[in-house]
Amino acid sequence: MDTKKALKLFTPVQLGSLHLKHRVVMAPLTRSRAEQPGGIPGDMMVQYYSDRASDGGLIVGEATNISLSARGWYGAPGLYTNQQIEGWKKVLDAVHAKGGRMFGQLWHTGRSSHSDNQDGNTPVSASVDPSYWEDPDHLVSAPGGWVQSSPHRALDISEIPGIVEDYRKAAAGAKAAGFDGVELHAANGYLLDQFLQDGSNKRTDPYGGSIENRSRLLLEVVEAVTSVWGGNRVAVRIGPSGSWNYMRDSDPAALFTYVAEQLNRFGLAYLHIIEPRVKGSVILHEGQGPIASEQLRKVFKGKIIAAGGFEPDTAETTVENGVADAVAFGRHFVANPDLPLRIKESVALTPYDRDTFWTFDSAGYNDYPFVNGLASR
Numbered sequence: 013m014d015t016k017k018a019l020k021l022f023t024p025v026q027l028g029s030l031h032l033k034h035r036v037v038m039a040p041l042t043r044s045r046a047e048q049p050g051g052i053p054g055d056m057m058v059q060y061y062s063d064r065a066s067d068g069g070l071i072v073g074e075a076t077n078i079s080l081s082a083r084g085w086y087g088a089p090g091l092y093t094n095q096q097i098e099g100w101k102k103v104l105d106a107v108h109a110k111g112g113r114m115f116g117q118l119w120h121t122g123r124s125s126h127s128d129n130q131d132g133n134t135p136v137s138a139s140v141d142p143s144y145w146e147d148p149d150h151l152v153s154a155p156g157g158w159v160q161s162s163p164h165r166a167l168d169i170s171e172i173p174g175i176v177e178d179y180r181k182a183a184a185g186a187k188a189a190g191f192d193g194v195e196l197h198a199a200n201g202y203l204l205d206q207f208l209q210d211g212s213n214k215r216t217d218p219y220g221g222s223i224e225n226r227s228r229l230l231l232e233v234v235e236a237v238t239s240v241w242g243g244n245r246v247a248v249r250i251g252p253s254g255s256w257n258y259m260r261d262s263d264p265a266a267l268f269t270y271v272a273e274q275l276n277r278f279g280l281a282y283l284h285i286i287e288p289r290v291k292g293s294v295i296l297h298e299g300q301g302p303i304a305s306e307q308l309r310k311v312f313k314g315k316i317i318a319a320g321g322f323e324p325d326t327a328e329t330t331v332e333n334g335v336a337d338a339v340a341f342g343r344h345f346v347a348n349p350d351l352p353l354r355i356k357e358s359v360a361l362t363p364y365d366r367d368t369f370w371t372f373d374s375a376g377y378n379d380y381p382f383v384n385g386l387a388s389r
Contacts, residue, residue: 020332021324022356024068027315027338028244028281030113030192033068035331036352039319039340040072040117040195040249044087044153044370045377046099051077051090053099059378061103063349065112072284072340073103075119075197078182081136082203083129084121086153087372091116091185092178100189108190115193115247115281116186118179118237122203123164123212124257126154135164136171138206138213138220144258153370169217172229175203180236193245194237196230199286201257204230205250208267211260223263223270230271234278243279247317252304253288265307272312283312284340287320305336324355350382359383 022034047054061071077083077090090096100116107114123137123144129152144150145161152161167175179196186194198204206212207229213220219228230248238246251259252268261267275283285308289300305318318336327339345351347364354361368376 019328019356021328021339022352025315025337027070027317028193028247028279029242030070030245030281031068032070032113032338034066034352034356035338036066036069036327036355037317037338037340038064038069038071038345038351039342040074040197041342041346042074042085042088042370043346043377044085044372046087046089048087048155050093050095051083051088052093052095053089053103056374056378057089057099058102058106061114062106062110063378063382064345064351065107065110065114066350066352067111069112069352070338071107071112071114072195073114073116073191075117075202076182078118078120079178081130081133082120082178084125084135084152084202086129086155087370088119091118091182091189097185097189100186100191104190113192115195116189116191117195117197117249118182118186119197120175120178120203121152122201122206124150124152124161124201125164126152126159127162128154128156128159135162136167137164137203139166139215140164141212141214147258150258166215169219172219172232175229176232176236179233180240183237183240187240193241193247193281195247195249195284196233196237197249198230199249199251199254201254201259204233205254205257205259208250208271209259209261209264210267211258211262223267226267227271227274231274234275234280238278244281246278246280247282247284248275248280249284249286249319251286251288252308254286254290255288268304268308269311272308276311276313280314282315282317282337283308284317284319285336287318290320302330302335305330309335324361327355346376347380349380353383357383
């Protein structure tokens, strides 16, 4: 990366009502460190997010359960109890004390779950697909370890308003906790994505069939959440052509073009796009450019954050070329709590340890070094 000229990554940007001083965003990262039982953010999470906060920088918090029946990952936090909200307040106080900003990510895992994560309840989805829970590759983190998903059931149409209300309540909980806004997780094969894509949505009611019908739940949830926050404090994360969690669609270009067009009417803070070159935390297509962001930039009228497999140089090129307004980093933020400083000063990045991504203690979480050589303080 050419360091002789000022980097576009370190110029200000307005995302909705947020004024950011730079464009290096921390991506939402499931890390399994919430205190159990209860999914309550504790001292480890306070330190983790405080260490990664920067003046005028944006953190998108990890995927956060909107209800008990939304849970699909052991150790993930929630936003549906008073104790969870109080835990998040401590995190937000620490982030704000450093001049940072933070969006909470609202999450319903749908079929990607096990009944043990939901006190015995059966996970729900758009439609029933036994091949999903029968596949030994579809593992979820549960109290007893990594297990195959439980059999799921299709949501009855009468239950859908309750799901929308769960999102609205969680959005209100995020506001009470002190977040600066919320992002809806509509990617990676979780509930909203399960409704969007026809590989998982076989419904014949008003929430299935056409692209318009399959997009209905997402748009109803956006409507509910913006009623709490206003559009300029709400964002949506999508994964066009993403394959994580056995996702597939017969015409992803048409589907996500329609979604982006419909989201224009809400005046969102940003659209967060996961590039299809990644599958979860693994890069599938080395060297592939930000093709999803390039395509949807032609359709979406607001700001775009691109994510998925970026390095400092490719992030700079993506922002410089106007493909995205900011870039979210995941794995590099895990191992480099001071990532914006390292990028700005061209300091070598610490390698990450994938084996500690989803464990439960401070190893590989709060012990990575800063530029000055000290571990997290």
